[in-house]
Amino acid sequence: MNRKTLVLPAVVGLLAPVLAACGASGDGSDGNAAIVVGTTDKFVASKDNPAPLDPAIGYEAGVWNVLRQTVQTLVHVPRGGGEPVPEAAENCTFTDTQNESYRCKLRSGLKFADGKALTAEDVKYSIDRVIRIDAANGPVALLDNIDTVETQGEREVVFHLRTPDATFPYKLATPVAGIVPRSQYAAKSARTGFQVNGSGPYTMKPEVEHDQMVKVHFTRNPHYKGDLKVRNEKVELDVFPDPTAMGKALDDKKIDMMARTMSPEQSQRMLVEPEDGIKLTEMPGLAIHFLGFNTDDPAVKKKAVRQAMAQVVDRGEIASKVYGTTAEPLYSLIPSGITAHSNAFYNKYNEPSTTKAAKILSDAGVDTPVKLTFHYPTDRVGAGTAAEFGTLKKQFDDTGLFEISVQGTPWAEYRPAQLRGDYAVYGMGWFPDFPDPDNFMAPFLDRNNFLNSPYRLVQAQKTLIPQSRRETDRSASAKAFQQLQDIVADDVPVLPIWQGKQYVASRDDLTGVEWAVNSSAELQLWELGDGHV
Structure with missing residues (x-):
């Protein structure tokens, strides 16, 4: 019915290297089928990098796209771009005119996915842990302007900065500042392997073969409490060896969306020869x-x-x-x-x-x-x-x-x-x-x-x-x-x-595609919905 169309997003900042998908695990009519997302990103544990998905270690776009779904940050950049807004926090603000002291108050009743309470001490622990581990060429540089982290009661945390930094809220919105449970992340060493635990919109279960993650099962976190509206129950991130294999999976209806990363030939072909049942979404790129x-x-x-x-x-x-x-x-x-x-x-x-x-x-x-x-x-x-x-x-x-x-x-x-x-x-x-x-x-x-x-x-x-x-x-x-x-x-x-500049190809009954990637190339799986529902 609907031929492949070029959809220009209404958001000027929307970037593109990411993929997503819908309904491939079933007919979608009951709303419980997983939305399937294809990716050509590689997730490999090696001697040089045994902890690829630890927020203190991982500093790659594909890794952050997994962390985004599972660990929660105090603030996040809203779907339309702009300045960060509260996420795990109820409110955040600079408390001085020099941009050197930043205070956040947590939402009440926050919990990790396992049901344990999340407090200001967990926030401090998570930030201090990244700085203490100080992974070579990891994301710690985003936090290196922090002098001390102070807690006041169970819900308030204050960041004292060494020098003024108006960009600090943006840094707190990245996965390096993700809040992790103390019981599962050691204070002074990285968490090896591919399991990620947090308080974000999803829990995750990885499938691993030969030290490579080949699929991730994301399930809606029943304890999630934040600013994001989660529009689905399950998403699978399926890893492909190359764009050709990913494109074939889309044609065969085994995935519902491909984007990270389509080949230039694929996007050009889809522009020239639209296909029934597939839409092509163009997203401006900052990569x-x-x-x-x-x-x-x-x-x-x-x-x-x-x-x-x-x-x-x-x-x-x-x-x-x-x-x-x-x-x-x-x-x-x-x-x-x-x-x-x-x-x-x-x-x-x-x-x-x-x-x-x-x-x-x-x-x-x-x-x-x-x-x-x-x-x-x-x-x-x-x-x-x-x-x-x-x-x-x-x-x-x-x-x-x-x-x-x-x-x-x-x-x-x-x-x-x-x-x-x-x-x-x-x-x-x-x-x-x-x-x-x-x-x-x-x-x-x-x-x-x-x-x-x-x-x-x-x-x-x-x-x-x-x-x-x-x-x-x-x-x-x-x-x-x-x-x-x-x-x-x-x-x-x-x-x-x-x-x-990125193009995202998806089944035409998948909704939320135009919001599924933001201007920093972040995959936002919670935006995707099955049009059958």
């Missing part, structure tokens, strides 16, 4: 993709090499030929759609030019061709990654200034190697923790940056980032972020390539 550099590696230690690369790369070709409608060129770490965005790289380098790149290298005394290996994850950033890196290789090789080899590695091996500094040049993607320019700068330039980059910008850490966080009116921070973007374009510690 960014870039080349990162180990600036201590001799191959790229000279800034001139990185600048010449910035002068050569043709983002338009990559976006149009590899990703089609699902990407657009990116000329800054801060994507378009975010306050303070500027095209800093375009302003400095303009159009790709071999002549200009040759002069940059020559003036710096760099011999050519510069031999580099581009590394990329084979199973993480997206379906077009291999083609993207093939295109990048050709672009650089064709200049005669570079000689590029390309190496793909599974994420379970790739990420530890990247963090160790094994790669001079590597591809990565970034899904924002929250939609603020701070979250596209601080994770790359501040202390404990998520890339473990040796690049240090003292001006960012001591002046510009702290200065920007004093501004409650986030538009007033634009000057500091403009300066940071210009510095990054000149120093090139990272090289922005493209900004993502």
Whole structure:
């Protein structure tokens, strides 16, 4: 009846890398059948990462999409975007004009999923635990401005910050600040395996094969008490090896929704040749993709090499030929759609030019061709990654200034190697923790940056980032972020390539799809409903 249609969400900030589904576990007529959600995210426990789903450890979009359903935070970003509002809390506010003291009062009668009472001490325990574990390259950096956490009675908790930070409520809305039960999460060590327990809208039961989570069964938490309206009883998150397998499952009605991550070919085909019974929802994207550099590696230690690369790369070709409608060129770490965005790289380098790149290298005394290996994850950033890196290789090789080899590695091996500094040049993607320019700068330039980059910008850490966080009116921070973007374009510690746009394909009787992913790429399974009911 209903052919596949392009649905543009009414919410400007809605992002896209996520998937969901409905009714595949039954006919849905009784309202008890699970809504089935497909994903190509990988959930692997390994020697390097034995606790992938611990809120103190996990710092990947797919992991957070599991945690979002099961652990509760004091505040959350509402479905239409904007400033955080109370979730487990009844109310939260800064109690001083300097944005250094933040107080929350919990809702009365809060319980964990096992029925045990949740108090302010549990909140303090959960936050202190993340800081105490201090996982290398985990999400702890989001909380590193906390000086102390104080409780007042069973329902009040106060966060005393080291420096003013108007973005702190956004950080409390992320899974790193999820409230966990003390009986199941040790104070000083990570919880290994895949089980997650909390007070969120769902309980979860993982299916695991060979140290990989292959499916998650989410069931509505009868003790949940918060701001979210849960529109279903059960959801399954089904893990697929690739977009092709996920697409076939949608065609075969084994899942009800696919999004994270559809291939560019799939979305383009669905746009051109709509299918009966399937709708395609377009969601603006804040996800960014870039080349990162180990600036201590001799191959790229000279800034001139990185600048010449910035002068050569043709983002338009990559976006149009590899990703089609699902990407657009990116000329800054801060994507378009975010306050303070500027095209800093375009302003400095303009159009790709071999002549200009040759002069940059020559003036710096760099011999050519510069031999580099581009590394990329084979199973993480997206379906077009291999083609993207093939295109990048050709672009650089064709200049005669570079000689590029390309190496793909599974994420379970790739990420530890990247963090160790094994790669001079590597591809990565970034899904924002929250939609603020701070979250596209601080994770790359501040202390404990998520890339473990040796690049240090003292001006960012001591002046510009702290200065920007004093501004409650986030538009007033634009000057500091403009300066940071210009510095990054000149120093090139990272090289922005493209900004993502996501399409979600679903059965046309699945409701709530337009709300199922927010502007920070967070999966919100509670929004989905079965249209049969």
